[in-house]
Amino acid sequence: MSEALPVPLAAEDEKSKFTASLGSDSSLPVEHQHHIDPALERRVVRKCDLRVLPPVLLLFMLSFLDRVNIGNAKVLGMAKDIDLRGTNYNVALLILFIPFILLEIPSNLAMKSLRPSIWLSGLLFGCGIMNMSMGFVKTYPQLVAVRFLLGIFEAGLGPGSIYLISMYYKRFELPKRLSWWYTSGIVAGAFGGLLAYAIASGLAGTRGYLAWRWIFIIEGLVTAVVAMAMPFLLVDWPHEAKFLNDEERACLLARLSIDRAESAKMDRWNTKRVFSDWKIWIGTLMFFGIVNTNYATNFFIPSILVEMGYTAVRAQVMSIPIYAVAAVICLSVCYISDKVRHRFGFVLLGVTVGSVGYIILLAQAGLP
Numbered sequence: 374m375s376e377a378l379p380v381p382l383a384a385e386d387e388k389s390k391f392t393a394s395l396g397s398d399s400s401l402p403v404e405h406q407h408h409i410d411p412a413l414e415r416r417v418v419r420k421c422d423l424r425v426l427p428p429v430l431l432l433f434m435l436s437f438l439d440r441v442n443i444g445n446a447k448v449l450g451m452a453k454d455i456d457l458r459g460t461n462y463n464v465a466l467l468i469l470f471i472p473f474i475l476l477e478i479p480s481n482l483a484m485k486s487l488r489p490s491i492w493l494s495g496l497l498f499g500c501g502i503m504n505m506s507m508g509f510v511k512t513y514p515q516l517v518a519v520r521f522l523l524g525i526f527e528a529g530l531g532p533g534s535i536y537l538i539s540m541y542y543k544r545f546e547l548p549k550r551l552s553w554w555y556t557s558g559i560v561a562g563a564f565g566g567l568l569a570y571a572i573a574s575g576l577a578g579t580r581g582y583l584a585w586r587w588i589f590i591i592e593g594l595v596t597a598v599v600a601m602a603m604p605f606l607l608v609d610w611p612h613e614a615k616f617l618n619d620e621e622r623a624c625l626l627a628r629l630s631i632d633r634a635e636s637a638k639m640d641r642w643n644t645k646r647v648f649s650d651w652k653i654w655i656g657t658l659m660f661f662g663i664v665n666t667n668y669a670t671n672f673f674i675p676s677i678l679v680e681m682g683y684t685a686v687r688a689q690v691m692s693i694p695i696y697a698v699a700a701v702i703c704l705s706v707c708y709i710s711d712k713v714r715h716r717f718g719f720v721l722l723g724v725t726v727g728s729v730g731y732i733i734l735l736a737q738a739g740l741p
Contacts (some may be wrong), residue, residue, distance in 0.1 A: 374718075376527065379605060379649075380408055382642070386636075388535070391583070393560055397597075403544060409476075409624055409627055410624070411630060413554065413620070413621070413624050414624055414628060416621065417617065417621050417625050417628075418542075418546070419625050420616060420617060420621065421541045421542070421625070422550075422631075423498050424608060424610060424642050425538065425541050425608050426538070426550060426608045427554060427606075428603060428606040429534045429537060429554065429607070430553060430557040430699060431557070431599065431606075432497055432530065432534060433530060433531065433534050433554060433557050433565070434499065434558065434560060434561040434601075435500070435560060435595070435599060435602075436496075436497060436500050436527055436530040436594045436664075437502075437533075437557075437558040437561040437562075438562075438564065438565050438592060439500045439501065439503075439504040439527070439563040439592060439593065439596055440469065440500075440523070440527055441521065441562065441565065441668075441671040442504070442565050442569070442588055442589065442592055442623065442673050443465070443466070443507070443672065443674055444671055444672040444673060444674065444676070445565055445566065445569035445585075445588055445689055446507075446585035446586075446588045446589060447462060447572055447585075447675065447676060447684075448589070448675045448679045448684050448685040448690075449569070449577075449583065449584045449585040450583045450584065450585050450685075451583075451585040454583065454585070455510060455511070455512055455513050455515075455516055456512075456513050458514065461513055461656060463606055463643070464517065465513070465516050465517055465520050465638075466520075466668075466672055468517050468520050468521045468524065469520045469523055469524035469527065470524060471524060472521060472524040472525045472529075473524040473527055473528045475526060475528070476525060476528035476529065477528050477529065477531070477532045478532075478534060480492075480528055480529025480532065481529065481532050481533055481536050483529075484529065484536065488609050489533065489536075489537050489605045489607060489608070489609055489610070490603065490605075490606075490607035490608065491604055492529070493529070493530060493533050493534065493537070493602050493603065494527050494532065494601075494603035494604045495600075495608065496526045496530050496533070497525035497526075497530060497596060497599070497600035498596075498597055498600035498601065499522075499551070499712045500523060500526045500527055500530070500593075500596055500600075501523070501593045501594065501595070501597030501598075501599075501600055502593065502594030502597055503519055503522050503523040503593070504523065504589055504590075504592055504593030504596060505593030505594055505597065506519045506522075506593070507519050507520070507523075507545075507589040507593070508582070508586040508587065508588070508589030508590035508593065509586070509590075535554065535589040536555065537607075537608070538550055538551065538554065540610060540611055540629075541611055541625070541629075542610075543629070543632040546716075548707060548710070548716070549707055549708075549711055549712060552703060552704060552707035553704075553730060555703060556700050557698045558700050558702050559703060560696065560700055561669075561691070562671055562695075562696040563693045563696035563697055563700070564644055565695055566591075566689045566690060566691075566692040567689075567690065568588070568592065568676075568694045568697070568705070569584075569588055569675075569689040570686060570689035570690040572584055572587045572588050572591060573588075573686045574686060574688060575686070576591075580660055611625055611626060612626060623631060625660055625732060631675050645699075651735065659720070659724055662724070663724065666727060666731070673687060673691045674695065675682075675688045675692060675706075678691050678692065696697070704717060706719050706723070
């Protein structure tokens with residue numbers, strides 16, 4: 374399961390490009406931008422769904438898999454090989470999030486000045502190389518160093534992919550697309566368990582490498598290879614959308630310009646409103662708990678299953694149903710909430726179910 378990140382507002386320079394593009398050779402001039410042909414608009418949205426989303430979903434799925442596959446590797450001999458005693462494993466997990474947190478915003482700022490297809494592809498390639506490198510570490514300090522470097526490359530992929538998606542859709546169209554994006558991270562968890570099971574069953578000991586090393590090597594190699602193709606798959610900014618003809622591109626820019634006609638500005642007054650709104654702080658606290666439990670699931674489920682009596686290899690495949698159920702629920706809730714145009718109640722329901730589950734877990738007798 375993966376994190377959900379806030380959707381950034383359209384930047385002023387991007388808005389100016391929208392407006393400038395509408396005044397160029399287009400069948401939809403500015404004075405008629407409120408009279409967009411519905412059939413044309415549906416075609417544009419469909420093309421965006423087919424061209425914008427799939428590469429971004431694949432990018433995030435691979436990056437998330439590279440981030441959390443250490444949980445699969447741990448139970449297949451990694452903990453013993455590089456001495457992950459005591460809190461060593463926890464530190465190796467923690468170290469990734471230091472650059473991850475610090476570099477998210479700078480990465481998006483850098484992407485504004487570059488082509489997203491190049492920037493995001495480069496970050497994904499770095500993730501693949503760092504993930505492969507974890508398959509060759511010999512000591513615990515080496516693992517920590519590589520995890521830190523992995524965090525540098527991982528930092529920009531989540532917010533960058535959300536930023537790119539948000540530039541192609543109206544605000545009420547985004548939740549459905551972001552749920553697909555979020556689900557790609559959940560699918561990565563299921564796919565990671567299946568791939569780890571296959572590797573542990575077929576490659577353990579090949580060329581003198583244990584199964585846990587092959588997990589990092591193979592998954593990192595796949596990420597790096599896909600990253601080299603990403604510059605040709607990922608789209609750039611809407612005014613540069615080459616997959617649309619002139620009429621479709623003008624339609625896209627017009628509908629986005631209309632939707633963002635009254636964009637919010639983070640001036641002093643609005644900044645004060647944001648930081649004084651109790652709902653923002655409550656939402657932040659809830660999100661902190663959600664992300665914390667999500668990552669605990671990703672990093673520790675294989676270990677928990679081993680402690681429950683499953684073999685290390687069997688534990689990999691037994692983790693798949695967790696992610697399969699989560700993916701179905703995620704998409705179902707998004708579909709229903711879209712229909713009723715309501716979000717907060719569904720958020721509260723999910724948090725309540727999760728809280729009840731953890732209370733039951735902690736209330737069991739005989740827990741260590």
